[in-house]
Amino acid sequence: xxxxELTLNNLSESYDFTSIAQASNGAxxxxxxxxxxxxxxxxxxxxxxxxDFVPLSVQYIQKAYACGKxxxxxxxxxxxxxxxxxxISRLIDRSxxxxxxxxxxxxxxxxxxxxxxxxxxxxxxxxxxxxxSALYVSNVGIKDMPKMCVSAVRIGRINGExxxxxxxxxxxxxxxDLFVSGKDDELLMIEMNTGAGVSVLAESLVIxxxxxxxxxxxxxxxxxREAFAPFVKPSLExxxxxxxxxxxxxxxxxxxxxxxQTIVRASKSERADAFDEIIAHxxxxxxxxxxxxRSLGIYKKSLMREMVLxxxxxxxxxxxxxxxxxxIVINPLPCAHSSVLFTRGQTQALVVCTLGGENDAQSxxxxxxxxxxxxxxxxxxxxxxxxxxxDMIGSVGRRELGHGNLARKALRSSVLDFQSTIRLVSEILxxxxxxSMASVCGGSLALRACGVQMxxxxxxxxxxxxxxxxxxxxxxxxxxxxxxxxxxxxxxxGDEEGISALQMDIKLGGVSSxxxxxxxxxxKEARVxxxxxxxxxxxxxxxxxxxxxxxxxxxxSVHKMVDIIGQGGKTIKGIIERFNVSIDLDREQxxxxxxxxxxxxxxxxxxxxxxxxREVDFGSYERGMRFCGRVKKVLDFGAFVELPNGGDGLLHxxxxxxxxxxxxxxxxxxxxxxxxxxxxxxxxxxELRAVEVWG
Numbered sequence: 121x122x123x124x125e126l127t128l129n130n131l132s133e134s135y136d137f138t139s140i141a142q143a144s145n146g147a148x149x150x151x152x153x154x155x156x157x158x159x160x161x162x163x164x165x166x167x168x169x170x171x172d173f174v175p176l177s178v179q180y181i182q183k184a185y186a187c188g189k190x191x192x193x194x195x196x197x198x199x200x201x202x203x204x205x206x207x208i209s210r211l212i213d214r215s216x217x218x219x220x221x222x223x224x225x226x227x228x229x230x231x232x233x234x235x236x237x238x239x240x241x242x243x244x245x246x247x248x249x250x251x252x253s254a255l256y257v258s259n260v261g262i263k264d265m266p267k268m269c270v271s272a273v274r275i276g277r278i279n280g281e282x283x284x285x286x287x288x289x290x291x292x293x294x295x296x297d298l299f300v301s302g303k304d305d306e307l308l309m310i311e312m313n314t315g316a317g318v319s320v321l322a323e324s325l326v327i328x329x330x331x332x333x334x335x336x337x338x339x340x341x342x343x344x345r346e347a348f349a350p351f352v353k354p355s356l357e358x359x360x361x362x363x364x365x366x367x368x369x370x371x372x373x374x375x376x377x378x379x380x381q382t383i384v385r386a387s388k389s390e391r392a393d394a395f396d397e398i399i400a401h402x403x404x405x406x407x408x409x410x411x412x413x414r415s416l417g418i419y420k421k422s423l424m425r426e427m428v429l430x431x432x433x434x435x436x437x438x439x440x441x442x443x444x445x446x447x448i449v450i451n452p453l454p455c456a457h458s459s460v461l462f463t464r465g466q467t468q469a470l471v472v473c474t475l476g477g478e479n480d481a482q483s484x485x486x487x488x489x490x491x492x493x494x495x496x497x498x499x500x501x502x503x504x505x506x507x508x509x510x511d512m513i514g515s516v517g518r519r520e521l522g523h524g525n526l527a528r529k530a531l532r533s534s535v536l537d538f539q540s541t542i543r544l545v546s547e548i549l550x551x552x553x554x555x556s557m558a559s560v561c562g563g564s565l566a567l568r569a570c571g572v573q574m575x576x577x578x579x580x581x582x583x584x585x586x587x588x589x590x591x592x593x594x595x596x597x598x599x600x601x602x603x604x605x606x607x608x609x610x611x612x613x614g615d616e617e618g619i620s621a622l623q624m625d626i627k628l629g630g631v632s633s634x635x636x637x638x639x640x641x642x643x644k645e646a647r648v649x650x651x652x653x654x655x656x657x658x659x660x661x662x663x664x665x666x667x668x669x670x671x672x673x674x675x676x677s678v679h680k681m682v683d684i685i686g687q688g689g690k691t692i693k694g695i696i697e698r699f700n701v702s703i704d705l706d707r708e709q710x711x712x713x714x715x716x717x718x719x720x721x722x723x724x725x726x727x728x729x730x731x732x733x734r735e736v737d738f739g740s741y742e743r744g745m746r747f748c749g750r751v752k753k754v755l756d757f758g759a760f761v762e763l764p765n766g767g768d769g770l771l772h773x774x775x776x777x778x779x780x781x782x783x784x785x786x787x788x789x790x791x792x793x794x795x796x797x798x799x800x801x802x803x804x805x806x807e808l809r810a811v812e813v814w815g
Contacts, residue, residue, distance in 0.1 A: 123151070124347050129273055129284045129336045133249070137257050137351040146258020146353065150250035154238030156186075159250035160231050161258045165356050168225030172363075172414065175227045176217055180209040180247055186237040187488035203521060204486065208232075208244050210522050212251045214309045214625055215301035219255070219268050223360030228260065239488040240288050248272045248301060257348055261355025269348075270308065271340035272301035275329045278316075282329055284336055296321055300333035304341045307334060307631055310624035313529035319575040320533075320618035323640045330636060367407040367415035375401075376423075379416070383424055383435045388466055388552045388600065389508055395420070421605040428586045428593045435601055436465075443581065443597045443646050444553070448657035450569050457668055458570035462562035464597065466552035468506075471562030473570040475540040475669050477715040478704030496532050497543040500524030500559055506551045523556040530560045530578055530613035530621035537573040539713070540671060552600045554582030560613045565654055571663035578620055579650040580613035583639050585631070594639045596646045612643040615651060669715050670722040678710040680733040691732070699725035736767035738804050745798045746811060751791060756783045761796055761808060768806070771796060775809035787814055 124135040134151035141147035144160040151157075169175055182205055184191040184198065191198050201209070212232065220228070232247045252270035261267060276286035276294035283290055291297065295318035299311045310330070314321050371379060375398060382394040395416060402412035427433050432440060444465030453459040458473045481493035500523045504511035527546065535542065544566060546559035557580030564578040584598035585608035595602055603609055608631065610624045619640075676684070684705065685692050692703060701716040703725070712729060716722035741763065749761040752768055758775075760768040771794070773784045788794070796808040 124351075126343060126347060128340050128343055131245075131285045133246075135253055135348070137253075137348070144258075145260050145356075146254045146256075148250055148254040148257070150246055150253070152241045152246050154236060155234070155241035155243070155246060156236040157243075157246050157250045158231075158233045158235055159247070159254040161251075161254050161260060162229050162231075163258075163260045163356075163358075164227040165358060168361055169227060171225070172222075172417075174217060174220045174222075174224050176213065176220060176230070177228070178209045178213040178216070178230045178232070178251070180205050180212060180232045180234075182234045182237075182243075182487045184487075186234045187239065189488075192485055203484075203525075206518050206521050207525055208247055210518055211244055211299070211301075211309070211311070212248050215248055215270060215272065216252060216255060218308050218626065219270065219303070221262065221265070221360060223363065224262065224358070225361045226260075226358055230255065234487065237488045242274060242285065242288070242291075243487070244299065245272055245274055245285065252301075253344065253348065256344070257351045257353060259353035259356050261357055263357040263359050267352070267355075268303045269341040269344050270301060270303050271337045271344060272299065273333050273336045273340070274299050275333050277321075277325070277329070282332055284332065292316075296325075296329060298326075298329050298333065300330065300337065302334065302337040302341075305334055305338045306626075307337075307624070308626055310622065312619070312623075313621040314533045314619075318533065320614045320620050322618040323637075323644060326619055326622070327633065327637055327640065331633060363414055364411055365415040365418055367402050367405075367412050368419055370402065370405065370407070371415055371419045375419075379420055380423055380427075383420060383427070383601070384437065391601075392508075424601065424605050425586050425588065428595070429588055429591050432593070434595065436599065440593055441596045441642050441645060443649055446650065446653050448565065448654065450565065450657060450661045451664055454664075455667055458566045458664065460562040460565040460569060462558050462565065463550075464553065464558055464561075465599065466550055467555055467558050468548070468550040469555060469558040469562045470547040470549055471559060471566045472545045472547070473563075473566035473572070474543045474545075475570060475572075475671075476543065477541060477669075477671075477702045477713065479702055480541040480543070495538045495541040496528065496535065497541075498524045498528035498531065498559075498563065499543070499545045500527060500548070500556065501546065502548045502551070502555065506548045506555070523559070526556050526611065526621060526623050527559045527563055527580075527613075530580060531563050531567070533620050534564065534574050534576050534578050534615075535567065535572060536575055539673065540572075540669070540715070542567070542570075542572060553598060553603075554580070554611060556580070557582050557611055557613065561650060561654060565658065568658055569661055569663060571668065576615045576617075577651055577654055578613055578615060579647045579654060580611065581643055581646040581650065583610040583612060583643050583646075584608060585610070585635065585639065587635075592635060594635065594642050596642055608639075610639055610643070612640065612647070614644075614647060616644075616648050669717060670719050671713065671715055672722055672726050673711060673713045674726070674730070676710055676712050676729075676733050677735075678707065681705060681707050681710070683732050684712065684729055695725055695728060699728070701725045703729075731766075734766050736763070736765065736804070738767060738801060738806065740765050741798055741801050741806055743798055743800060746795065748793055748795045750793055751788065754785050754788060756785070758784055759788060759794075761794060763806060767804065769796065769798065769808040770806070771808040771810060775799070775807075777814045 122138045136149040141160045144162050147160040275298040276283040277296040295316045301309045385391040399412045447463040449461040452461050456472050460471050462469050481495045485491045500520050503513050544563045548555045560580030584595035584602045584606040586593045607627050612622045614620045699721045704713040747764045753760040758772040795811040799807040799809050
């Protein structure tokens, strides 16, 4: 194999561009340690498609055989992608999509497959670097446009020191998880969250980490460009679609005031209707409908950006750093454990919190690792009616999964106690702006309203950016219009002290350190404002104890666990059915946790279990003591009878009857209690005889 061996930023890698998948437009077998990842790029170059979007799709697939396992589930074959595969696919897509300019209409498909995994390598990092290198050496090229080299790094922080591309063990101890992709010294995508017991990280440290990532990516790209040069295929020199905008001049000449008045309409639906009227007017003037839509989109974008940069005025009349009005309703759903209706402008999220036991945790099986339990879940739903569309609600898409994952990362580090399994669900009821950040705010409030112990309240806000030459404007709490026609979508979550999670996607070239600092400072001001409103909404709110599950935890000797479980699980199943509770046993630590709907059910199950495991003082039993005891277990040779102060005694069949032809069950029949006398006590073994001989 023709391997290129590189050691960059604490990462030893190999790239083979010539040995496999040569029917594709570009392919690489990427190696790091024992990990091997195949990335391939295929483009349909014969005919561009219609439509004003880049037809790029990315699939990241983990093969079970990569770590010597069979796929889990009934059908032993890889099926639909799991959450991890979808999130890494999104990571690659968000990093590479900005490389394709507007007008690129050729269907392009990138497939990344994990063929071998050593259990140590960073799969997300390796997958992105593999996909980016395959695209770079491929013959997918645009006429008169130079190819761009992309790389990615992960930054961690342990004991106050930043670490570039930390190992798996280091990531587990790191208080920072920052993933950044970029081209040369220009950042394309950022994902960051805290970890290792740290709730938030100061903005200054985040900026320092981003600068380190920026320098590392620039070094990578320079090395890649030199090392990959002999393997770059001759470019197809694909042409961008030439889209006529004949109506643009007419709009500038005749409709400037009309379009300007439409942009500043407060209602999203009213604005959409007004734009439809303008398009109809252009069609009536003889312009093609597609040309009219395209021309209006370009003209509307230029007017909005000019309004912001020149007049420092936004479409809805707000100042650049102003947050939209916020309204919060705590516990509008009386039967849910807790709920919050969070409304910010025309964005509305209903976030509901549910508490459960160990059995309610999500089972996950990461590639190459043992099955794990996730006790903090965040599910984000985006029904079509939230944007006024008349569509059926289908299965969860990649966007919903990504937004839910961002909110989960933003909130997880703020939770102190995972005694219960926590599920947050955000139902987006209206969307014009960042619904994921509204979900963060509502989720943090719902946790507090549920009585979950937290380090701090977390708020989230989406920042935007408009640039032209040296001029720029950072926008706080962007709307859908500003997101669509702006240059950056920068979501920041945290408290007054720092950041718990952020996500940035860039639509232009690099973002300067000055802009990043200003955006983070402006986001902090917005968070402080939002947190003040959130705290005011929580004043006087008490958890709804009537509907909240009742939880009790208590220690039990490890050797007593078998008494709770019983033969074949019969005892614990009986307790669960009798008291209507769920029971979680930790057999290693020796603890029992009970979840119940009512206090009475909880106390009943707790008392029953404590009685089961009560340590018995066998010294209190003496020969000749008589009592009436409950028959607990019947065997052929005898029966175990419950002693008055705990423990069991054995009543042998010979101590009940002289008839040797019968078994104990035949003699006792349906008898549940029997009067006995203690014959002998030997440690924990108590021998009994029946006071009255039978048969």
